[in-house]
Amino acid sequence: MSLDLFSDTHMHSTYSDGCATIAAMAEAAFEKGFTTIAITDHVPLPFDTRYAMKMEQLTAYRKEITRVKRAYDGRMAVKTGLEIEYIPGHKDWLASIASMEWDLTIASVHTLVVGSTPCLVNGNGDEFHTCLDKNFNKDIRSLCRAYYQTLQEAVQTGWFDIVGHLDVLKKYNIQNRFFNETDAWYRKLVEDTLDAVRDQKMKLEINMGAMAHPIGIPYPSPWIVKSAQKKKIALVMGSDAHHPGAIGKNFDRIQDMLA
Numbered sequence: 001m002s003l004d005l006f007s008d009t010h011m012h013s014t015y016s017d018g019c020a021t022i023a024a025m026a027e028a029a030f031e032k033g034f035t036t037i038a039i040t041d042h043v044p045l046p047f048d049t050r051y052a053m054k055m056e057q058l059t060a061y062r063k064e065i066t067r068v069k070r071a072y073d074g075r076m077a078v079k080t081g082l083e084i085e086y087i088p089g090h091k092d093w094l095a096s097i098a099s100m101e102w103d104l105t106i107a108s109v110h111t112l113v114v115g116s117t118p119c120l121v122n123g124n125g126d127e128f129h130t131c132l133d134k135n136f137n138k139d140i141r142s143l144c145r146a147y148y149q150t151l152q153e154a155v156q157t158g159w160f161d162i163v164g165h166l167d168v169l170k171k172y173n174i175q176n177r178f179f180n181e182t183d184a185w186y187r188k189l190v191e192d193t194l195d196a197v198r199d200q201k202m203k204l205e206i207n208m209g210a211m212a213h214p215i216g217i218p219y220p221s222p223w224i225v226k227s228a229q230k231k232k233i234a235l236v237m238g239s240d241a242h243h244p245g246a247i248g249k250n251f252d253r254i255q256d257m258l259a
């Protein structure tokens with residue numbers, strides 16, 4: 001199955017937690033030879049975070065991508081995208097944003113809500129430990145189950161084009177510290193999620209930004225990408241770049257990893 005290594009469908013700008021403007025990200029991508037990019041800032045959320053776009057910025061965000069898109073017309077496709085974090089308790093809020101016209105939407109899960117307290121699975125190490133210890137009573141299986149169930153629910157909404165960083169919950173699972181991906185219970189959660197992605201005709205992102213995270217291998221792991229290929233799920237490349245230097249980083253390593 002072909003992989004377009006000159007398309008980067010996941011990156012952030014100063015509209016959310018990125019370090020550079022949309023124009024600067026597009027310019028860097030163009031100089032690197034990309035033919036397609038998507039700007040995919042974090043969806044506004046109805047509560048304070050350190051990473052989400054502010055709701056009042058959404059209109060300006062869409063206008064600015066349209067302006068940059070025109071500037072690169074005929075040279076590089078610039079897509080109006082959004083990384084939509086799916087939180088079941090805020091489904092109506094998210095639905096109203098997802099239903100706007102987008103070229104490309106990514107389904108992501110960063111936050112899990114157990115009781116009334118949300119916790120971040122892909123934040124810093126302390127945040128992951130708080131999530132595991134306090135929200136899930138140190139039960140990694142419950143955390144994994146909650147994560148994949150939330151992701152499956154996101155996929156089943158039908159709002160999305162791409163599933164982002166499918167196994168981001170492994171961010172701190174260095175040397176199988178918390179769980180082993182070869183365990184049958186874990187594999188089933190992953191396979192069920194891939195089946196949902198296939199049934200919705202969504203694409204699977206290979207997120208190379210993970211190479212700079214503690215775990216140091218892509219999201220999802222190569223065995224998951226291979227399983228997706230068997231299920232005929234289309235693949236797209238994403239850097240999850242938060243600065244120009246990270247656009248397309250390590251894309252040239254994926255073929256060897258899947259060999």
Ligand SMILES: [Zn+2]
Nearest residue numbers: 083108164165
């Ligand atoms: Zn994300």
Ligand SMILES: [Zn+2]
Nearest residue numbers: 010012083240
């Ligand atoms: Zn992202």
